Amino acid sequence: MAQPGKARAWKARGGLRLGSSNLPLGAFYCPVLRIKYNKKSGLCTCIKVNAMMVNADIFVKDLPGQLVGSLEPISLVDGNIVGVVHNRDSVMNGRIGVNITFEVTSSDALEMLKNIWKKKDIIISRISSVVETFPMDYVLIGQIVPSQIERILNNARKAVDIESVDVRYSSNASNTERTAMISVNVKSEESLAKMNAFMMSACKKANIVYIRGVEQ
């Protein structure tokens, strides 16, 4: 199965020709890749798309082939395995504990996987998911009114894929100047770059001083 790191490398090279022998077949089943096909050039570009990172503790029967049997369904739901720890010390009723970290594209895919595991008599003892987001903070200084910030953020939402927003205002507002801090979480690095550009331009137009954080 293709790894996310490889996907980025392909993207950096500007894509791969369809049918080329150096394109691993598994790449098409990897959820963190979206294949963008350019009809004109005949090139397809692999792009990393949003994925839900999941960590799960499961128990499988201590029989040959059971571990592989528990991993195969992840591929069936277009998932991407990031790591597997086969914990032979963790034994329960003749079953062995396995900790798996994987990516799936949606909660529907995760539900589908859970159903397959249940059908295969695999016990799920814990499952947790995290959606990867990219945080950024902005401090705005100037003649700011909350409705103006709201307007800016509404426009930002139209342009950028924002996961969450938090706004705080300084308690010590004078008649002429107010300070606000906006914390956002966006869904991708590309969205983060867009958000930075949007905020810079919006603040410049509104004559507001804008201080942003640093990308981690």
Added chain:
Amino acid sequence: MRLIIAGFGTVGQGFAEALSKRADMLSSSYGGVKIVAAFDSKSYAADKNGLDPIALVKRKTDTGSVGADKMKDGIDVLNSVEYDILVEASPTNIQTGGDGLRYIEHALRHGKDVITVNKGPLALKFKELKKLADRKKAMIRFEGTVGGAMPIINLCCEDLKGEKVRSIRGIFNGTCNFILGRMDNGLPFEQALKEAQYMGYAESDPSYDIEGIDTACKVVILANSVFKRNVRFSDVSITGIASVNAEAIALAADQDMVIRLIGEVSDTVLEVSPRLIPKGHPLSISGTLNTAQIIADMAGPITISGKGAGRIETASAILSDLIAVMEKRR
């Protein structure tokens, strides 16, 4: 090696002292270095057999002039004395490049190696000076222009030669960092600035520092030298720290962050602006230190820190450039 020191202010004097301190090492390893001329804005001293560096510093301290002979233009000194290396430490002029630019161009045109700590000429005419040096098979080195004693240019261009440096972010102005650090402790901007002036960190006209001009010059030098870009001072997006208020500092602190003036450069970015930095991040330091985070493709992040200004600290950077030149000219 025969040197001329152009500009005998704080840095020029510090360098003369450093030469005196390292005289034995320079003599045993490189056959010695002698100052054949030194000049400031009004006077000059010259001796083809070499001048005593400590006597030059003493004379400057006592009389305000480096030499007894009056001088109209430093170019006359450059024309009248035989030398190998020009050490250029005259005051920065970001509008025209000032006399420093003329001295550097003159020396390079005559095939002389140049070591400069003057940001103005490099922020305005980096490519032209580099081309001129290459054409005349001369060297131009400028480690002291960015970060004082913090070895960033030579680190990136020589020690990290095999790396692709992706970006450099750093605190390149100790005055601004001192002010912002004091604001973290609750001082308003004006009071923090006054304190910086009282301590001698800020000039009576602090605009060069607080408007981000000084940092922008350094960002241009890094962009041209490390990233091989062809940019000028006017290409930098600059926001100073004058608009940072106590409320902004408090809001940042509430989120475990501080505000620092950051210069950032990469293949596409050329920016100086106040930024929110998480506490504990390498760029969250307080005080007058400079610090830089270099992101390299194989080595990953490399953080360096050091004194960004000062008499002997900047002289240390000139000395490292001098030794590099002498190594190559051996």
